[in-house]
Amino acid sequence: MLITERLERCDFSNSERIIIDYILEKKLEIANMTAKAIAEATYTSPSTLIRIAHKMNFDGWNELKQAYLKETEYLESQVSDVDANIPFKRNETIMNIAQKIAVLEKESIDNTLSLITHDDLQKAIQIIRKSDCIHLFAVSNNLLITQEFKHQMSRIKKRVEIHALQSEIVFNACLSEPTSCALIVSYSGETDILNRCIRALKANSVPIIAITNIGDNTTARLSDCVLKICTREKLYSKISTYSTDTAIVYLLNVIYSCVFALNYDYNLNLKIESSRMIENGRFSTLNIIKEDENENPR
Structure with a gap:
């Protein structure tokens, strides 16, 4: 659930509700306002803002304020001519469809990039670096699109176990080792x-990285590190999961690339040399994709 939605739905006193209505109306205008200034504008007290923050499970008003501003800024930036749920209409030309899907997927990547913070990404990469295995849990189409991530990581000798059998994944989580991590x-x-898996993983002291939406949700609360993705699609009222799939694939590619960069020269040489042996005899008549055998990797 979004912070905005929680502010609208939580049980607040009359004085607290006055402040809530004020910040929901002013939105980004409260960025430079102190708690005292907001209290004066609403004829309340700064302590009321602190009570609101505590009811929202934040340590203090400034923490709630920053989270609210970040969410609001993101939501207000989601202006697009392409609907993530119904990106094209009946009787559109095939080139219009092609153009709209391109716009949608580009925007999904840009939106996901805007949600990445250095500290969260660094934390995720360090968790993976210290782990001897990544246990990956997902369901439905999310499970399918993680296969390439496993393939890429295996090429740099990083083990990924995708737990696909839904009747067994909680059992798999229960058997996980604390030297591993979970995605x-x-x-x-x-x-x-998936949240049952997380609780089993936590019982085994397995660090958990979550890829999920921008709101407050159970998976995010239970995880040690959260990487957020573009959040524009409804759960099922849509043509396809274009935006979500693109965002997840992009974020998995970012994770793979950052892990690759931890030992760049070794991994690049390993990748090229192993591919050269495996794909020996592969050729093309197109100059742009031909390999230059005399060129050494840098």
């Missing part, structure tokens, strides 16, 4: 079986 991919953040 949970859940757009809604409320998939019950």
